[in-house]
Amino acid sequence: MARPSRLLLRLVAGALLLLAALPGGRPDLASDAAALVALRDAVGRSALPTWNASVATCNWPGVTCVAGRVDELRLPGAGLIGQIPAVVGNLTALHTLSLRFNALSGPLPDELASLVELRNLYLQNNRLDGEIPAFLANLKNLVRLNLASNQFTGGIPLELNNLSRLGTLYLENNKLTGEIPTLDNPGLVQFNVSNNQVNGSIPARLRSQPRSAFLNTGLCGGPLGLCPGEVAPTPSSEGPSASNAGGGVPESGKKKKLSGGAIAGISIGAAAFFLIVLVALVLLCRGRRLGAASAGTKQMEMGDIPEQRDKGLGDGRVNGNGAAVAATAVSAAAKSSSTSGAGTGAKKLVFFGSGRATTPFDLEDLLRASAEVLGKGTFGTAYKAVLESGMAVAVKRLKDVNLQEVEFKERIEAVGAMDHPNLVPLMAYYFSKDEKLMVYEYLPMGSLSALMHGNKGSGRTPLNWETRTGIAFAAARGLEYIHSTSPSASHGNIKSSNILLTKSYEARVSDHGLALLVGSATPSARIAGYRAPEVTDPQKVSQKADVYSFGVLLLELLTGKAPAQALMNEEGVDLPRWVQSVVREEWTAEVFDVELLRYQNVEEDMVQLLQLAIDCVAHYPDKRPSMSEVVVRIGEIQKSSISSFSQDQQRNP
Known part of the structure; x- marks a missing residue:
């Protein structure tokens, strides 16, 4: 048949x-x-x-x-x-x-x-x-x-x-x-x-x-190894000598020995070379000290700021480019404002309500601050600036902003008006024709991305289940608040490097509102791995697209894998599709980060959070939940986990 x-x-x-x-x-x-x-x-x-x-x-x-x-x-x-x-x-x-x-x-x-x-x-x-x-x-x-x-x-x-x-x-x-x-x-x-x-x-x-x-x-x-009859290639550093130019094997297969005089000459030459290198190093160190001593009397030009790795604000990876790097940006800004603002008065930092009451500093204080480069992110370069008072702030120097001052002011004030415990507060901003700066509260713990993927060594402290669900819940609340400010309000750049952490591991969403400020020159691939499939224009991101990005963030918390990784496995699929394929094959345990597998009493809660993440990354936007629904479901999972933990403690005191 x-x-x-x-x-x-x-x-x-x-x-x-x-x-x-x-x-x-x-x-x-x-x-x-x-x-x-x-x-x-x-x-x-x-x-x-x-x-x-x-x-x-x-x-x-x-x-x-x-x-x-x-x-x-x-x-x-x-x-x-x-x-x-x-x-x-x-x-x-x-x-x-x-x-x-x-x-x-x-x-x-x-x-x-x-x-x-x-x-x-x-x-x-x-x-x-x-x-x-x-x-x-x-x-x-x-x-x-x-x-x-x-x-x-x-x-x-x-x-x-x-x-x-x-x-x-x-x-x-x-x-x-x-x-x-x-x-x-x-x-x-x-x-x-x-x-x-x-x-x-x-x-x-x-x-x-x-x-x-x-x-x-x-x-x-x-x-x-060699095939029969195959001759090993002769290393170029051991080429034939003049007496063996024909490529034959030297007689008796022995190498010629160096004479005593040759050995003595080589030794003396090596010692002289070492002495020259040592003197050069001493002179170089002295030159650097002199350069550092004179750095306070002159300002670096804007073009001298080195490009850093593509990291978001507060990524927690200090590059150590020395003092006055952030001051370079603001000093150049002040220089540009002193020329462009002639006749109208020099421009100053503009503070928002809460920032004005608690942050007694101005542009000159930023000029004198010691600083470190945090990294180059989607919307510009971020710096940690430590004021003379000891207070630390994060300064973001924006790029690709082509707005006029009036329009910029309207949009930035909308960002400054956002007040929620799970948002990184915008303290102040500075605007001139050539420079736009934003000043934020500095969070010393850095970003979720750095915490999860920055240290894979033996000294790493694993993120437990309670911490991960707490981060997810707090970030969801921050994003829900952004969506509540307007039916069309969205973040547009949700990713783990934009989730910053306090010392108690409470999450705060950063870079909110910045998508409204940048121009169309910002590459659409800026959120590779997080971008919803329907998004083609980076300036036209919906709330449902934010939900998709947040779903990828949840998968990142659950799997421990970075979404931007080019190949999740041999088939090269992205994180959402990889998770969905594994779940379909009923290998759900294969999905979770090995650091989570020790928490056996919350396995059901882990599966529920996984299901929520899969719902968030649905291919069609109308099948995704709202952020309000997401907050409720994560809250219920948190309560269930606490209850399971309490029962486990009672059974095993």
Whole structure:
């Protein structure tokens, strides 16, 4: 019965392709749905019961749609059994096909050659057999190809050289034979052919791969050692001497010894060189001291401020560029204001209500402050300035602000008017034609990003469950307050480096309102890893987009992973999709940060917070909760955790 079934599937696939070729028969979501149903009927009728007409195709488990077509099909470990049907070739808009860890068998169907948009093909850990088909070379956009742990036979096709974008090729644990062809794919960085029957010399292009890529084979060369008859290359530093210019081996294989006079000369020369270096270092140190002593009598120009790593305000990573660095910015600002403000009076710091009452300092005090660069962030460079009174403030020097003074004042006053315990308070601002400064309260604990990802050594203090939920709750309250100020109010740049912490680990949201001040020159990729999928213009961010970013923040707290990490795993998916794929596979425990696994009495609460995060990162904005709902749900999780902890204490006093 296997042959008629396969023949029937090929007829169905041919009919669908014929319809697609007819006028009005262009492939669309309906044709993709038909192909998915055929796939279900062929290999997963019992494994994919929810793939039916009662649910929209794009909501089927493992299916992701983009622009009205199926863009990704991910069914890892779904229990698929049988041969991959030819009809899969009708999913011509696919970018990712992942059928790994199933029980698929037989050869790869020729129709896969139609998937010309495919970037990622993951078929590892199945029972596929036959030769690796040469038609894979037609998939010109292929970046990652994983056929490991199957039963493929024959040789590695030379045609794979046509895949100019190929970066990963995993073929280990198969039954491949013959020599490895000369693979010259320019982007190939990951390769593995271990546990196969291949033999011969490893091609030069692949010899930089680790030894583990070629274990248990008949290969030689590169990391496996010399092949028979192969001569080790002579290091350039040990080139042939004049008496051996022909490249032959010196007589008796012995190296010539240096004479006593030569040794003495080398020793004297080395001692003289060391003395010269020592004198130069002494003179250099004295020069630096003189330079530092005269630094107080002159001001650095604005262009002398070094560029720092892309960190947000209060990131907690002091770069130690010395005193008066922040003063450089404000002194240049004062210089510009003294010229632009001629006839109108020099401009001053403008304080807001609470700041005016508790911060008796002015622009001149900032000029005299010692300071350190905190980092270069999305909206400008941040400094920690310590006033002569001992008070520390954070000064942010804005960039890409092209507003006139009246408009700038209106917008900045709206930011200054925001008053909530979970927002970093804006104390004052300074405006001139060339410089815009903002002065904030300084929080010594730095940011959540620095706390979670800055120190991975043995001295790291793990963030416990209570602290993480407290940070999540406080940040949610701060964002909820911003949304409550206006139906259109949003933050626009929620990320862990903009969540600052007090000494008691209470979270405060920073950079609120700054998205209204910067120009369109600000790159849209500024919140890579946090940006909602519908956001294309960084100046048009909605409250629902903020909710998405906050959901990513929750996932960061739960997983311990940084969302901006380029590759979460081999398949290169972002943090939300990685979490969702793991949860679908019922490997929920694999999601959580190892530092959280010790808190067994709050496992249910951890899962509830994970579910909230997944709700927040829903693909469609109208399916995401409001920040008010988020605050309520986190509050309930906190209460449940406290109750669970109390009961555990009573059981185990």
